[in-house]
Amino acid sequence: MQASHLLLEEPIRLASILESSTPDELLDDSQILQLQFAFTTTGDPLSGQDRVDVKLSVAPAPPRDPSQPNPKNAFSSMTKIIGTLGPSSRDVETIEKLLNAGMSVARFDFSWGDSDFHQETLDNLKKAVRNTRKLCAVMFDTVGPELQIINKGEAPINLVVDEFVVLTPDATQQASSTTLPVNYPELASVVKPKDTIFVGQYLFTGSESTSVWLEVMEVQGPNVKCLVKNSATLTGTLFTAHAAGVPVGLPTLSDFDKEVISKWGVKNSIDFISLSYTRHAEDVRQARLHLSKLGDLYQTQIFAKIENIEGLKHFDEILKEADGIILSRGNLGIDLPPEKVFLFQKAALHKCNMAGKPAIVTRVVDSMTDTPRPTRAEATDVANAVLDGADGILLGAETLRGLYPVETITIVQKICAEAEKVFNQAVFFKKTVKAVGEPMAHLESIASSAVRAGTKVRASVIVVFTSSGRAARLIAKYKPSMPVLVVVIPKLTTNHLRWSFTGAFQARQCLAVRGLFPMLADPRHPAESSTSTNESILKVALDHGKAAGIIKAHDRIVVCQKVGDSSVVKIIELDAY
Numbered sequence: 001m002q003a004s005h006l007l008l009e010e011p012i013r014l015a016s017i018l019e020s021s022t023p024d025e026l027l028d029d030s031q032i033l034q035l036q037f038a039f040t041t042t043g044d045p046l047s048g049q050d051r052v053d054v055k056l057s058v059a060p061a062p063p064r065d066p067s068q069p070n071p072k073n074a075f076s077s078m079t080k081i082i083g084t085l086g087p088s089s090r091d092v093e094t095i096e097k098l099l100n101a102g103m104s105v106a107r108f109d110f111s112w113g114d115s116d117f118h119q120e121t122l123d124n125l126k127k128a129v130r131n132t133r134k135l136c137a138v139m140f141d142t143v144g145p146e147l148q149i150i151n152k153g154e155a156p157i158n159l160v161v162d163e164f165v166v167l168t169p170d171a172t173q174q175a176s177s178t179t180l181p182v183n184y185p186e187l188a189s190v191v192k193p194k195d196t197i198f199v200g201q202y203l204f205t206g207s208e209s210t211s212v213w214l215e216v217m218e219v220q221g222p223n224v225k226c227l228v229k230n231s232a233t234l235t236g237t238l239f240t241a242h243a244a245g246v247p248v249g250l251p252t253l254s255d256f257d258k259e260v261i262s263k264w265g266v267k268n269s270i271d272f273i274s275l276s277y278t279r280h281a282e283d284v285r286q287a288r289l290h291l292s293k294l295g296d297l298y299q300t301q302i303f304a305k306i307e308n309i310e311g312l313k314h315f316d317e318i319l320k321e322a323d324g325i326i327l328s329r330g331n332l333g334i335d336l337p338p339e340k341v342f343l344f345q346k347a348a349l350h351k352c353n354m355a356g357k358p359a360i361v362t363r364v365v366d367s368m369t370d371t372p373r374p375t376r377a378e379a380t381d382v383a384n385a386v387l388d389g390a391d392g393i394l395l396g397a398e399t400l401r402g403l404y405p406v407e408t409i410t411i412v413q414k415i416c417a418e419a420e421k422v423f424n425q426a427v428f429f430k431k432t433v434k435a436v437g438e439p440m441a442h443l444e445s446i447a448s449s450a451v452r453a454g455t456k457v458r459a460s461v462i463v464v465f466t467s468s469g470r471a472a473r474l475i476a477k478y479k480p481s482m483p484v485l486v487v488v489i490p491k492l493t494t495n496h497l498r499w500s501f502t503g504a505f506q507a508r509q510c511l512a513v514r515g516l517f518p519m520l521a522d523p524r525h526p527a528e529s530s531t532s533t534n535e536s537i538l539k540v541a542l543d544h545g546k547a548a549g550i551i552k553a554h555d556r557i558v559v560c561q562k563v564g565d566s567s568v569v570k571i572i573e574l575d576a577y
């Protein structure tokens with residue numbers, strides 16, 4: 001395809017101009033199609049009767065300074081990085097650094113902090129996105145049935161090995177080295193002597209001296225008397241507790257969570273819910289029902305967090321209902337014997353991969369909370385998660401309260417990129433095709449063909465057009481070794497109350513899927529687009545790829561799009577330019 005064949009100044013016909021759900025912060029000239037519009041309109045734009053003439057012009061790619069390294073940053077690892085934002089990572093400058101280092105999803109964990117606190121952080125994130133022109137999705141993490149101990153006094157609590165401590169549901173009691181008030185009145189009725197209860201600083205990092213193992217000695221009415229198994233000092237205002245293998249009879253989506261989602265979630269168009277302690281498929285269905293009543297949030301994706309044995313037991317049914325899975329190894333590591341954790345990880349990632357649903361792994365470089373480098377074991381673990389098929393890595397304490405949030409993202413990103421180089425795509429592709437079997441659904445056959453063609457012709461990128469994101473996810477399922485530029489074309493929808501465009505959620509949701517790099521076309525561009533419009537858009541996408549340094553002269557590009565009624569895969573070869 002010659003660049004000169006592309007229509008840069010072609011007037012295109014647009015159906016309507018509407019209120020748009022596209023936040024400014026999505027319009028990013030490094031990741032979003034650069035469309036500059038000059039338009040005129042008359043009449044009722046909703047009717048679709050009146051046409052708007054729009055001139056599409058493409059901003060030229062900035063000239064590259066050869067002394068500077070390739071601006072490949074946005075594409076330097078295919079694996080996605082989710083950072084939990086908090087005290088160490090909430091000013092604009094730090095968030096800008098996190099985005100530049102490769103964070104593509106920001107997680108807001110409501111186990112800690114109130115709506116105002118998180119709102120301030122999110123407002124800063126928006127500024128940082130605007131300044132860096134890097135796209136970032138928002139993940140809301142629920143509290144769910146988490147056992148919490150509030151340390152109102154805030155003084156550090158020393159627990160000494162072989163001494164006793166009582167867990168009590170009496171919230172009026174101060175936390176101390178002999179008493180810990182826990183938020184679950186039924187605890188005494190679900191635990192029994194010899195059970196293990198783990199208590200740690202919020203987002204505990206495992207082996208630190210700030211968490212403690214307790215053994216249940218005796219149930220005393222509503223209280224649970226425990227033996228302290230290791231000396232530790234609990235610091236902070238909030239500790240989380242986990243009773244190993246004990247079913248907790250609290251709802252997965254608490255009233256508090258529902259309230260926050262209805263207000264904070266709606267206000268901020270949350271892209272993902274990270275559903276803590278998902279134990280049954282029904283938990284996901286309930287969350288979905290709640291979202292369906294909340295305006296735009298019917299588009300919010302639900303990532304089920306698997307963090308205990310119950311969730312693990314029902315993994316297959318949960319995977320069917322959820323949009324993605326988070327393997328919450330922090331809590332799960334307490335429920336499972338250590339020697340079983342890797343098995344769970346491999347099996348769960350395999351299942352997610354075969355289902356074509358994103359899988360996120362947590363708790364990878366805990367030691368980076370306090371040190372600028374990971375341990376060898378942690379570094380190897382990150383690489384192994386990539387080789388096992390993870391789509392993303394979720395950082396907790398490291399970015400939330402750690403001393404090195406930026407270094408953490410930088411190093412994790414580098415390890416992922418290195419592991420991707422040796423990921424055996426050919427074997428993975430065959431395995432996936434075999435698992436799907438025949439006959440294959442049409443779109444899946446097109447998607448896998450796109451990946452196959454991309455490999456065979458050594459394409460530098462795959463470009464896919466989509467509205468729902470479905471075609472992009474199907475391509476990602478085959479884990480192509482080249483980046484996938486996802487051109488999200490907004491669609492006009494109505495819920496009988498108002499008209500709006502889809503597209504913004506769908507574009508941002510690609511940011512949790514390995515290999516996908518979304519771009520959002522201007523919502524004024526119609527989904528029912530003509531071939532010539534698509535050519536123009538493709539040209540913009542390719543220019544973007546060139547500017548980002550992932551597409552060069554003479555490269556081959558695979559394009560997946562609809563021509564007329566049929567989905568097609570085409571291979572284009574670029575001329576010198």
Ligand SMILES: Nc1ncnc2c1ncn2[C@@H]1O[C@H](COP(=O)(O)OP(=O)(O)OP(=O)(O)O)[C@@H](O)[C@H]1O
Nearest residue numbers: 464465466467468469470471489527560561562567
């Ligand atoms: N606006 C578009 N222009 C050209 N091709 C498109 C467009 N949107 C989707 N496609 C192509 O249509 C096929 C179906 O993809 P996908 O299901 O992701 O799209 P969609 O618009 O969400 O579809 P649907 O409305 O059928 O769910 C894929 O081959 C995809 O590349």
Ligand SMILES: CC(=O)C(=O)O
Nearest residue numbers: 328329330331362363
């Ligand atoms: C992130 C989290 O909740 C866990 O790893 O348990």
Ligand SMILES: [K+]
Nearest residue numbers: 111141142143
């Ligand atoms: K949480």
Ligand SMILES: [Mg+2]
Nearest residue numbers: 307328330331
């Ligand atoms: Mg957890």
